[in-house]
Amino acid sequence: MAVEAEAEVEEGGAKPTKAGLPRKLIIFAAAGLLVLIAAGAGLYFFVFAGRGATDPAAEAHAVADTFIFNLPALTVNLNDDGAEGDQFLKLTIALEVADESVMAEIQPRMAKVVDAFQVYLRELRKSDLEGSAGVYRLKEELRRRVNLAIFPAQVEGILFKEILVQ
Structure with missing residues (x-):
């Protein structure tokens, strides 16, 4: 009996292992x-x-709908604030317009546009044009001034063809 009890304990104590992972x-x-x-x-x-x-053909068509109106080159003295020597700005600008009718509206008002640009540019200092932030401010201010000069027509954007500060 003792042997049978030990055999039962051994069988009950040992758990069968599962086959698998x-x-x-x-x-x-x-x-x-x-x-x-x-x-x-x-x-x-x-x-x-x-x-x-997006349809690439639609994007190309949207870009093709704008027209470029070239302005004459502007050369102005910059405000020197007592600095030695003269400082100049040479600027060549193109106006981006929506259609040809806006171009026809700008032509008779060209003197007003150039005058608005000249007055603003002569008050700039060389430090106002430094860096991309200075050029961006210049672009936005010129856009605002041209839109005031040719109102009710509107210019879509200002494109710089040449900027020379000397």
């Missing part, structure tokens, strides 16, 4: 699969995002 391996494989799916979806949206949303 360990639990940690299954968890890591599932996590890896999720990472691969997420990376694939991200790559798909990155590569194909926005396709079909």
